[in-house]
Amino acid sequence: LFYIILQHLKTCQHTDSAADVLLQKRGGAGIITLNRPKVLNALSLRMIQQIYPQIKAWEQDPETFLIIIKGTGEKAFCAGGDVRAIADAGKAGDRMTQDYFREEYTLNNAVGTCKKPYVALIDGITMGGGVGLSVHGHFRVATEKTVFAMPETAIGLFPDVGGGYFLPRLSGKIGYLLALTGFRLKGRDVLKAGIATHFVESEKLPDLEKDLIALKSPSKENIADLLSSYHNQTKIDQEKEFVLDEHMEKINSIFSANSMEEIVQKLKQDGSPFAMKQLETMNKMSPTSLKLALRQLREGASMSLQDVFTMEYRLSQACMRGHDFYEGVRAVLIDKDQSPRWKPAALEEVSDEFVDNCFKPLGNNDLKL
Numbered sequence: 230l231f232y233i234i235l236q237h238l239k240t241c242q243h244t245d246s247a248a249d250v251l252l253q254k255r256g257g258a259g260i261i262t263l264n265r266p267k268v269l270n271a272l273s274l275r276m277i278q279q280i281y282p283q284i285k286a287w288e289q290d291p292e293t294f295l296i297i298i299k300g301t302g303e304k305a306f307c308a309g310g311d312v313r314a315i316a317d318a319g320k321a322g323d324r325m326t327q328d329y330f331r332e333e334y335t336l337n338n339a340v341g342t343c344k345k346p347y348v349a350l351i352d353g354i355t356m357g358g359g360v361g362l363s364v365h366g367h368f369r370v371a372t373e374k375t376v377f378a379m380p381e382t383a384i385g386l387f388p389d390v391g392g393g394y395f396l397p398r399l400s401g402k403i404g405y406l407l408a409l410t411g412f413r414l415k416g417r418d419v420l421k422a423g424i425a426t427h428f429v430e431s432e433k434l435p436d437l438e439k440d441l442i443a444l445k446s447p448s449k450e451n452i453a454d455l456l457s458s459y460h461n462q463t464k465i466d467q468e469k470e471f472v473l474d475e476h477m478e479k480i481n482s483i484f485s486a487n488s489m490e491e492i493v494q495k496l497k498q499d500g501s502p503f504a505m506k507q508l509e510t511m512n513k514m515s516p517t518s519l520k521l522a523l524r525q526l527r528e529g530a531s532m533s534l535q536d537v538f539t540m541e542y543r544l545s546q547a548c549m550r551g552h553d554f555y556e557g558v559r560a561v562l563i564d565k566d567q568s569p570r571w572k573p574a575a576l577e578e579v580s581d582e583f584v585d586n587c588f589k590p591l592g593n594n595d596l597k598l
Contacts, residue, residue: 266302307359341365361390371425385553393529542596
């Protein structure tokens, strides 16, 4: 009996954590459902380890014509990586601080190189790690409930998961604003910024999914046509102008500066309410993170996606060795006092030499894709 109970406990534990992500085949579609609604579908290492081999298997399967990824619950697609678990691991000297980023970026790259059309339904909060699961895919469907952000500089990290690739490729210098300030884009603005490819009403997503599943041996064009037909029927906020439109000239001029100090100086010189708001936000961010992120985007602008992930893996490990990530997680997620004490505390104190060091190759420990 004891043995039976033990076996039962083992299977319970397995199905419990296995249920964090659901992997189903329906019609011609492989469907990935992030299933941790209580924590806004935060992406754990366990989930990454289940999703990656499944994408690779579906890529090889002649009966799978597309892959759909979505989140459970009303609130989020995926609010990000499981940073609290990573911080705990780092404090305990656990290998997970290496494994998590290595396996997450490998998964992000699989999304970016997927041979089958990949459709991300980014309904609700889509931040950090959730962006990595969606933005590199062929199709990203936003809704009026989508909230996009890359808020990593607020926790002593940097806009990773391929942010060094997709952010500098957005129009003008929008990506630099998003990277450094964690600026939130909502609803149709996620489409207008170029993060999403389509915009569909949230309550129409179940119908869209049914129609995608029902397609018979669809080509990428067939899928694009179906998404476009839903997109064209969506009238919400059609007339609204893009939230950053009126600030574009400012953004392009200010964020083309070569250094963080120069960006700060230009924001002060500008003095408009918009500029002051961004300055106020950046003053709360980790100075080290700001410097890493600016260089990450400037270098990533001319790199391949794979080289960006290799660069970002080096940066992730530098953050794991440092101070600010643990302090940021403490202030924002654990104690929630929102008063991180960054070290160093000012941009001027983050030396170029220190930044250079964070970008140095890791030899045998480098991420190879």
